[in-house]
Amino acid sequence: MNETKVDWEVRRYEVGEVEGIPLTKIICDKWDKIWAFQAKPDDLLISTYAKAGTTWIQEIVDMIQHDGDLEKCKRASTYERHPFIEWVFHENSPTGLDLAEAMPSPRTLKTHLPVQLVPPSFWEQNCKIIYVARNAKDNVVSYYHFHRMNQIMPEPGTWEEFFEKYVTGKVLWGSWYDHVKGWWDAKDNHRILYLFFEDIKENPRREIQKVLQFLGKHLEKEVLDKIIHHTQFEVMRRNPMANYTFLPPEILDHSISPFMRKGTVGDWKNYFTVAQNERFDEEYKQKMAGTSLTFRMEL
Template identity: 70%
Template sequence: MVLRSETGEVEGVTLTKSICSIWDQVWNFQARPDDLLIATYAKAGTTWTQETVDMIQQNGDVEKCRRATIAKRHPFLDLPPAKAPVPHKSLSQTMPSPRTIKTHLPVQLVPPSFWKQNCKVIYVARNAKDNLVSYYHFHRMNKALPDPGTWEEFIEKFMTGKVLWGSWYDHVKGWWKAKDKHRILYLFYEDMKENPEQEIQKILKFLEKDVNQEVLNKIVHNTSFEIMKENPMANYTREFQAIMDHSISPFMRKGAVGDWKNHFTVAQNKKFDEDYKKKMADTSLVFRTEL
């Protein structure tokens, strides 16, 4: 039986106790100049972006992209070594450059070596309501996360930022601000859904890569939700079987924009919108909650 994580805090941000216990290792992680960091709030399109980047790096070669699961291809910076498929030590020492690394950390908790080395970062943000819905279902199926409680309770936790990796509001705003100082490509989940080709072009340009139309079409096709949902190297059915129960909710559930309408009551929506307005009053960031 897997015990659900207890939580702790690092600089006021909620993290699992296991991450807190190795925080020094995370903070002192040594980035290399050619590292690429994919950063997101949890359940904002992380795996999708990882697969897209890998397809670009492999020039659209589907077989190469299936060389290993996504968790092994792009190690998770935040995970303690025992849980990580590639522990921190081997991640920093044995993984050949260029590395692509994933994180859910808010910008202020990113190891300083990434900024010192002037690394490129791709950040993806998803509208709060859909992000919340996806995160709730992820907590239900992932036994390594804290118990989400009821839907009503989870909305409260999300609004107060008492969820893993902290406040969604602080996360998206912090990274939005940081993009003016660092090499950060800030993307939106909704744009990726609406016009995947256009957003992939942005990633190509950012990574200084060039592909022909045929390869681009291949990347668009193979990173579509329908294809990825069936891809065992991307859908998390190959690993963490003891932790993730896909029968409760698949890791790749809907990948839709606007699914929040199937979850929020009128009253919950009203309360959420009022709170959202206050929390987002100090930023130029604008999200779409439907397409």
């Protein structure tokens, strides 16, 4: 990927909309192709709201699929191992769709799309889907730092400005509330394993066992121990195939904030003002009323 960087004019993406959901203009321009994507029955889709532990669950799944073989899991970057179906980097580079279509089955794919924008073939083919949700307070902090370091994401503005955009759902991939609730409701009618970032953090063994069961895999205890070790935040942070340092600093500037920043629960307390916290709690109460979905904001 680095070889093409000389041709790239790196600038922050403009934002458009698909059915009211903010997406980059470059994604909107290719939307018809994305919507028409043909899933296969043995595809596995990993779905999350952005910055909710996506790379973490991708690494867990990859290690499970390769029986804990580290070399196989370092065969390529996360982006190439699990194509990001709606992502369009640049006119001159392969899109997530291109990578997905060129990949032999069985494929593991990734999306941040809200449930209503997932290409219909995934439902028609009854694909298995793993969804990871993260509490909104930590999610907004992580998303803010990601916008700062990612030189092609829309300009985040100040923390206060970004907080406002997030609360009102004016960020890429739309409202966190709609996203987590939409997928929560969908799990009753589809083959969806719904996991929580906080649960994986608290008890990785228990949560990875759920993934194993969902994928119909059985691994020996030693292999499971190895997977738990190698998918710890500090270990993954040093893994160049997972930490996104394979992208040039013109795109992801790790000197501003690392792609894998903290991976903790409760970091929001270092950012939220008392007023922001009250505002958020009020909003949260209204928007989460009537759902059985609950989150832990700290461990």
